[in-house]
Amino acid sequence: MQWRDTIRTATEAVRTHRLRSALTMLGILIGITAVILTVGLGNGAKADVRDQINELGTNLLVVSPGSSTDSSGVRGGFGSSSTLTIEDAEAIADPEAAPDVQAVAATATSSVSLTNGDTNWTTTLTGTTPSWAEVRSREVTSGRFIDEDDEDAAAAVVVLGPDTASELFTTGNPVGQYVTYNGSKLKVIGVLEELSSSEETANNDLAIVPFSTYSERLVGGSGRDSVSSIYVKATSEATLSAAYQETNALLLNLHGLTSADDADFSIATQESILTAATSVDKTMTVMLGGIAVISLLVGGIGVMNIMLVSVTERIREIGLRKALGARPRSIRRQFLVEASVLGFAGGVLGVGLGIVGAIVLPHLTDTRVILSLTASLAAIAMAIGIGVVFGVYPASRAARLAPIDALRSE
Amino acid sequence: MSAVLQLAAISKTYATGAVEVQALRGVDLTIDQGEFVAIVGPSGSGKSTLMHILGCLDTPTAGTFHLAGDDVASLDEDRLADVRNRHIGFVFQQFNLLPYLSAWRNVELPLVYTGTDRHERRERALSALAQVGLADRADHKPGELSGGQQQRVAIARALVTEPAMILADEPTGNLDSVSTADVLGLLDHLHAQGRTIVLITHEQDVAERAERIVQIYDGQVRTEEVAGAVA
Structure with a gap:
């Protein structure tokens, strides 16, 4: 079976079961939007801090009284002496x-x-x-x-x-x-x-x-x-x-x-001030990112769930395709591609919603959101990956079905 | 005439828990090129098991089975899929058309798995539809066709790969008398063109359309009678 036919078959199946596909995509969409916005908020906060530091002036060193900064960033007696x-x-x-x-x-x-x-x-x-x-x-x-x-x-x-x-x-x-x-x-x-x-x-x-x-x-x-x-x-x-x-x-x-x-003094560069200031934001970003990744995981489990339902529901179709000469690997590939089509569509829509969010959010909460192309592309790739990873089990189940059992089921 | 299908001492045993069920006990059967054979028998006779083996959907426990010259008794799943694709055209009681595809897209389906070029697929699907008299329904979905028409689309799908044998499993079981006559007429027509047809049924009047009737009883061929028609 040619790849083009596999992709065509998969998109047809996705389009045929509109509601089910839409609900599956929703899980991924929300996860991807969360990832995009989290990264965007993190970048925005970083840019804000950078602007503030730059407002001090350019090529600047700041000498403060007190002992120097130790490796963990704790200042001993800063400004106290x-x-x-x-x-x-x-x-x-x-x-x-x-x-x-x-x-x-x-x-x-x-x-x-x-x-x-x-x-x-x-x-x-x-x-x-x-x-x-x-x-x-x-x-x-x-x-x-x-x-x-x-x-x-x-x-x-x-x-x-x-x-x-x-x-x-x-x-x-x-x-x-x-x-x-x-x-x-x-x-x-x-x-x-x-x-x-x-x-x-x-x-x-x-x-x-x-x-x-x-x-x-x-x-x-x-x-x-x-x-x-x-x-x-x-x-x-x-x-x-x-x-x-x-x-x-x-x-x-x-x-x-x-x-x-x-x-008995410490010299800070703008870069070191920036690093200290963004480390708090970084923790926040990592935390929010963690939540976003968890929501993506939940979305992925949703994909697996729906794909399993889909395999059960289309057991006769699988049996027929096998009777007509589909090898197990053709069936597996069809369901895997179907899952990744769902992931891809959810990812693209998620990035779209993320862009909308990046435009709307600054008006509502006065925070800056800077979207990154790399993060967006990575998010789409991640969405496809989730589709594939969580599609493996349902697809193998479909591929393993015996044609007579599949044809017999009513 | 050369033999399309040769079964020798075929037996099939199912192990359901502790109980072993012997569905087939040494079936010998030869079907020649261009024959129209009906396989009949009551339920539980092993008729369905025989059909699954003939259709390469299942493998026998013992015995040899040659289909179009190939020994298919011991093939793995991938090879069996290829054999089904090349040598067997299935017609089912339930039609088994995919509801979201148009008639010609259903017919081209077996060719998709042979990796045939798209244009050639469409041409061959349309010509198969023309053979069953549905050239003008190529773009209709199964839901827009009558039962008889759906079964004719299924027969076109069975024809499209030019298989060694058409295996029809109760093809008229879901049809009214008019459509039954229609579909059986089509099978007669295909037989007249020289195609090999194996028909599985429990209805005597349907079976009598065939040249030869094979009776299955208790997992064995009981009688082979030649139907009254010209042989």
């Missing part, structure tokens, strides 16, 4: 000591309440250097960013994040007006451009003052020169690892340490 100072940042910024570093910005942050008349708003007060805007790839929409003169004079000026500005100044341009922190009046000199795609509110809700203003006039305290992070921008993507080495060596030297194991 104040081992980094503004002097560290200045040392890294020296182009002779660290030629692959383009710019450095140290930041010190604290959560504070700013007031404008009766309005008050809690935001993150950030003391930093003028290089921050370059390092973090941010711009101002109105006014200007802090400059060296502000830094030298410890000027009472502030640049507001777009959200902070709109909370404190419901009407009019905030530039030129004043906000008050803890009795000190700060002149608003600029408003940052909004990061539209950002889900990280900290990127749009913050208040930036010169580092000198922050440490000398506003917050001060014991660790006057200590900073909470140092952002280091490499000259290019290619020099990122060189910049990493230079920063690491400089800091170890400055802190009087000989072994990297004793480091």
